[in-house]
Amino acid sequence: MLAKNALHEIKKNLEGLVGERLLLRANGGRRKTVEHFGVLEETYPSVFVVKLDPPDGSFKRVSYSYADVLTETVELVLCKDGENTRLM
Template identity: 40%
Template sequence: MVDKLHLQQLKKDIEALKGEKVLIRANKGRKKMIEVEGILESTYSNIFVVKFPVDRECKQYRCVTYTYSDLITNTVEIILCRTNTKVGVM
């Protein structure tokens, strides 16, 4: 069981990464995983937004939202590209 203190610390950790390049590993169900690099665009009370380039020329972007509970349940993993460290691990 995750307590409120851990959730608040997780939110602070994600807030500190705004504007950083991150690698997202997301479970899309039925043994399907996606792995993409993007920029942590913004954070809110229940969600955070990651911006991904759609094409190789980076002319178009797609914004995807994830919840903090996705991190807690390991549905989504965030890895900081600069240091290659996983964020939100207990």
């Protein structure tokens, strides 16, 4: 029951941040960590979507589950007013 409540809290926190700029750090596999800036675009019942800002000007979207945040496979950092705040 604890994990379900934790996932619900993560989802609720992210719903309030839709439209905010984030730094996304994710496990890229084989000891690689990828970092991208983007905007939290949408939250769904099981996943959230981040619209990335690639350097070439094109747009790319990625989605992760709330369990990825819980297990720290994905780290989200809120970039607001020149300050960076780690979420969850």
